[in-house]
Amino acid sequence: MDLFKEQVNRLFEPATFIGLSTVGFFMLVYSRRVWSTTSFWVGNVVLTLFFGLSALDPNFNKVITKPDNIPILIMVYTAWWTLWLSMNQAITNDQRMELGLPPDEQEDSGKKVWAWPDLVYTELLAMLLVGGLLVIWSIFLKAPLEEPANIADSPNPSKAPWYFLGLQEMLVYYDPWLAGVVFPGLIVVGLMAIPFIDFNPLGNGYFTFRARKFAITWFLFGYIVLWVVLIFLGTFLRGPNWNFYGPYEYWDPHKLEALVNINLSEYFWIKWFQQPLPSNWMIREIPGFVATLAYFSVVGFVLTKTYLKQMHQQMTTIRYGILMTLFLSMMALPLKMLLRWFFDLKYVIAIPEYFFNI
Amino acid sequence: MTDSRQSPPTSPTAAPTRRAENILGAEGLSGLRGKTSRRGFFPWLGLAWVSITAGFAMLAGVSLRFLFPNVLFEPPSTFKAGFPSEYEVGAVDERFKSKFGVWIVRDEATLFALSTICTHLGCTPNWLGGEQKFKCPCHGSGFYIDGMNFEGPAPRPLERYKIYVADDGQVVVDKNSKYQWEKGQWDNPESFVSMA
Numbered sequence: 001m002d003l004f005k006e007q008v009n010r011l012f013e014p015a016t017f018i019g020l021s022t023v024g025f026f027m028l029v030y031s032r033r034v035w036s037t038t039s040f041w042v043g044n045v046v047l048t049l050f051f052g053l054s055a056l057d058p059n060f061n062k063v064i065t066k067p068d069n070i071p072i073l074i075m076v077y078t079a080w081w082t083l084w085l086s087m088n089q090a091i092t093n094d095q096r097m098e099l100g101l102p103p104d105e106q107e108d109s110g111k112k113v114w115a116w117p118d119l120v121y122t123e124l125l126a127m128l129l130v131g132g133l134l135v136i137w138s139i140f141l142k143a144p145l146e147e148p149a150n151i152a153d154s155p156n157p158s159k160a161p162w163y164f165l166g167l168q169e170m171l172v173y174y175d176p177w178l179a180g181v182v183f184p185g186l187i188v189v190g191l192m193a194i195p196f197i198d199f200n201p202l203g204n205g206y207f208t209f210r211a212r213k214f215a216i217t218w219f220l221f222g223y224i225v226l227w228v229v230l231i232f233l234g235t236f237l238r239g240p241n242w243n244f245y246g247p248y249e250y251w252d253p254h255k256l257e258a259l260v261n262i263n264l265s266e267y268f269w270i271k272w273f274q275q276p277l278p279s280n281w282m283i284r285e286i287p288g289f290v291a292t293l294a295y296f297s298v299v300g301f302v303l304t305k306t307y308l309k310q311m312h313q314q315m316t317t318i319r320y321g322i323l324m325t326l327f328l329s330m331m332a333l334p335l336k337m338l339l340r341w342f343f344d345l346k347y348v349i350a351i352p353e354y355f356f357n358i
Numbered sequence: 359m360t361d362s363r364q365s366p367p368t369s370p371t372a373a374p375t376r377r378a379e380n381i382l383g384a385e386g387l388s389g390l391r392g393k394t395s396r397r398g399f400f401p402w403l404g405l406a407w408v409s410i411t412a413g414f415a416m417l418a419g420v421s422l423r424f425l426f427p428n429v430l431f432e433p434p435s436t437f438k439a440g441f442p443s444e445y446e447v448g449a450v451d452e453r454f455k456s457k458f459g460v461w462i463v464r465d466e467a468t469l470f471a472l473s474t475i476c477t478h479l480g481c482t483p484n485w486l487g488g489e490q491k492f493k494c495p496c497h498g499s500g501f502y503i504d505g506m507n508f509e510g511p512a513p514r515p516l517e518r519y520k521i522y523v524a525d526d527g528q529v530v531v532d533k534n535s536k537y538q539w540e541k542g543q544w545d546n547p548e549s550f551v552s553m554a
Contacts, residue, residue, distance in 0.1 A: 242498035
C-alpha cells in the first residue's frame with residue numbers, strides 16, 4: 001500500500017502532473033467518443049473514487065477536509081460537468097451537420113416560453129436553493145479569522161485565495177511584475193479582445209467543435225490546464241515553504257528539496273563559454289534578449305507557414321500579430337515551466353539592477 | 359372634446375411680454391438695472407471663486423496632513439543589538455526579526471544585518487537551521503546564510519542594512535541605509551562589521 005501511495009505521489013509531481021494533465025486534456029478534446037453520457041458518469045465515478053479512497057489517507061484527509069479547500073473539490077466536479085456538457089453538445093452538432101442536419105439548437109429556436117412562470121419561477125427556486133446551501137455551508141464549514149497580521153511572520157505555507165492559486169503558481173516561475181501585473185492584465189484584456197480578434201461566425205448560437213478547433217482547443221487549454229489544474233496543484237500539492245508534497249505525503253516543513261536555479265546568462269557565459277559574467281548588463285543579457293525576441297518573432301512566423309497557415313491568410317497582419325502576442329504570452333507559462341523543470345532555468349533575462357526579469 | 363385645463367387662447371406676440379412682467383415685476387427687465395451693474399457683478403464672482411478655491415485648498419491640505427500622523431507606533435529604524443562578541447560564528451540571530459525585521463549573521467570575518475523581506479514579493483522567509491537556508495513560504499524562494507538567492511523565483515539577494523559599532527562597543531543597525539549585492543554595495547565597509 002505504501003509503495004502504491006509513493007507511486008501516486010510521484011505521479012503528482014508538478015512536471016508529471018501538469019504534463020499528464022496536458023496530454024490527457026488533448027486526448028479528451030480530440031477523441032469524440034469521450035463525450036458520451038456513459039463517460040460523463042465514468043468521469044464522475046473516477047473522480048469520486050479518487051477523492052473518496054484518498055480521503056482514507058490521513059495526510060490527504062487533512063488537506064481535503066479543510067473548509068477553505070471545499071470549493072476546489074466542487075470546482076473539480078463542475079469543471080468536468082461544464083466541459084462535458086459543452087463538448088457533448090458540440091460533438092452531437094458535428095455529427096448532425098455531417099448528415100446534413102441543422103444544429104440541435106435550431107430545433108428549439110422556434111419555441112417560446114413565458115417569463116412567468118417558466119423563467120422567474122426557476123430563478124426563484126435557484127435563489128432559494130443556493131441561499132439555503134450557503135446558510136448550511138456557513139454553519140458547518142468554519143472560516144474563522146486568524147490572528148492579527150504580523151509583518152514578521154508569514155504563514156507557512158502562505159496561500160492566496162483559492163481562485164488565485166493559479167496565479168500564485170505562475171509566480172513561482174516568473175518575476176512579480178510579470179506574473180503579478182502583466183500576465184493577469186493580459187488574461188483580462190485578452191479575454192475581452194477575443195470578440196474583436198475572432199470574427200468567425202461559425203459556432204454563433206450553437207455548439208460546434210469541428211469548425212472551431214483552434215479557438216476551442218486553445219481557449220480550453222488556458223482554462224483547464226493553466227487555470228483549473230494549477231489551482232488544484234496549488235491547493236492540494238503545495239505545502240510548507242511552497243514545496244511540492246504528494247497527495248499522500250506528510251506536510252513536513254523541513255522537507256529538503258534542492259531547487260538550485262541558474263539564469264540563462266550564467267548558462268551562456270560561464271557554462272558554455274567558460275568566461276566570467278560580463279559586468280555590463282546589456283552585454284550580459286544578450287542571449288536572453290535574443291531568445292525572447294526569437295520566441296515572439298520566429299515562432300509566430302513559423303506558425304504562419306505551418307499550423308496557422310490558413311488562419312494567417314484570412315486575417316490582417318495586425319489582427320494576427322495581436323493574436324500571436326496573446327497566444328505566445330499564454331504559452332510562455334508552460335514553456336517556462338518546462339525550462340525550470342528540466343534545465344533549472346531561473347530567468348531568461350535577469351537584470352536585477354533594474355528589477356527586470358523574464 | 360374640450361379640455362378644461364387648456365389655457366385661454368392668447369395671441370402669440372402678446373404672451374412673452376406678459377410673462378416677463380409676471381416674473382420681474384411691473385417694470386419688466388428695466389427693474390434689474392441699477393441694482394447690480396455688469397461691472398459690479400465681477401467682484402462678487404471673484405470672491406465666490408476665491409472662497410471656493412480656498413475651501414478646496416484647505417480640504418486638500420487637511421487630507422495631506424492626515425497622511426502624516428502625530429504618533430507612529432513603529433519601532434525606531436536604528437537600534438542597538440548588543441556586543442559583537444555575543445554573536446557566534448555561523449549562527450543566524452533571530453532576536454530582532456519580529457520587532458525590527460532584521461537578521462544579524464556572523465560569519466568568519468564579518469557581522470552583517472540582513473533584511474527579512476523576500477526580494478521576490480515581500481513575504482518574510484523563515485530560517486531553516488537544518489538546511490542552512492532562508493526559505494520563503496509564499497513561492498519557495500531560498501537564500502543562503504549570506505543572503506544570496508539560489509532557488510525559487512527571487513531575482514536578487516536579500517538586502518543588507520547599515521551596521522557599525524557605536525562608541526560604547528555595542529552593535530548598531532541603521533535601517534535607513536541599505537546595501538544591495540547586485541549594485542556591488544556589499545563591499546561597502548558600512549554594510550558589515552569586521553570581526554577579524
